[in-house]
Amino acid sequence: MRKTLAPKPPSFAALVQQFFTEYLVAQRALSPRTVACYRDALLLFLDFASRQLNKIPTTMRLADIQPDLILAFLDHLEQDRKNSVRRRNLRLTALRAFLKFAGRRDVASLHDVERALAVPMKRFERPMLNYLTRAAMVAVLGQPGESWSSQREHLLLTASVEQPSLLKKRVSPHILRHTTAMHLLQAGVPFNVIALWLGHESPMTTHRYVDADLAMKEKALGRLEAPDARIRRYQAPGALIRFLRTL
Structure with missing residues (x-):
């Protein structure tokens, strides 16, 4: 019985092209301005990654996108390009969207994609909405x-x-x-x-x-009523308190 060979996964360059043409434009029907934001984020990351990895983007693989590389890119945005935390998170959002899409097309790289997706967003104080009376x-x-x-x-x-x-x-x-x-x-x-x-x-x-x-x-x-029950303060073990005070 002839053994069926698994289809060859698409190249990294093909994944990038499919992400924009098939996913963002055809499937999600995002506006041109939104697509441009995703494009700018990918361009910045690929330029940074190619210099860090000493590779041109067409020879990159999903396995090259490790958490350390993403964190270095995010630090580059904040420290070298003087991006705000909000802008940094927007760039990371675009990169995460691409990785989720690519992981479904290249199942063999799914483990590397999941590790890359573990890079968290950075917390920042969201400004209050401004409005008129x-x-x-x-x-x-x-x-x-x-x-x-x-x-x-x-x-x-x-x-x-x-x-x-x-x-x-x-x-x-x-x-x-x-x-x-x-x-x-x-x-x-x-x-x-x-x-x-x-x-x-x-x-x-x-x-x-x-x-x-x-x-x-x-x-x-x-509308709330004050509780009648007396709240007891939690007393943590002494060793735990000492550890927390050393932080």
Whole structure:
């Protein structure tokens, strides 16, 4: 009985091409801007990896992408290219997406891919969402004159007279988007509806608006009753405490 040979896995170069043409564009239908972000991340990594490994990208293998190489690349982004932690994590997200795709196409390299995927994201303080109050929004959207200059002056000056807090804010189309979403949330519109309106892939992204609204947090905490039970403080073993204090 003739033994069936396993198909030869695609080359590294073929995996990169398939990742962009088949997965990102054809299957996920991502926008050109998003595809460009993935492209830039892969270009930066391949340029760094080729210098570290002394290989041209076409001769690389998935097994070459080890955790140490990825960590060195991420340090290069932060220290040499002065990227923020958020930008660093975005580059890592693109690389992880490629590795997950490649691991399904090259099963023999799956162990190396899993080790590479273990490189974690770096924690950073996410800035609070900026938005306008309802009064400030009404001031921005007030009734200017018919001329273009009147409308411009109203947007830049008249609104700030009614709402002085606008002078300290940077009002942009993105801020207006946040403001609309926040007002919908404060009006009781469900999360899934707001997520659909914003175009969020996951409703979890919309929960950031709750984090930004301290009034909603205080209202939710006000509904809670203080517990009657007395909370006992945990006493850890002495050896454990000594170990932790040496860190």
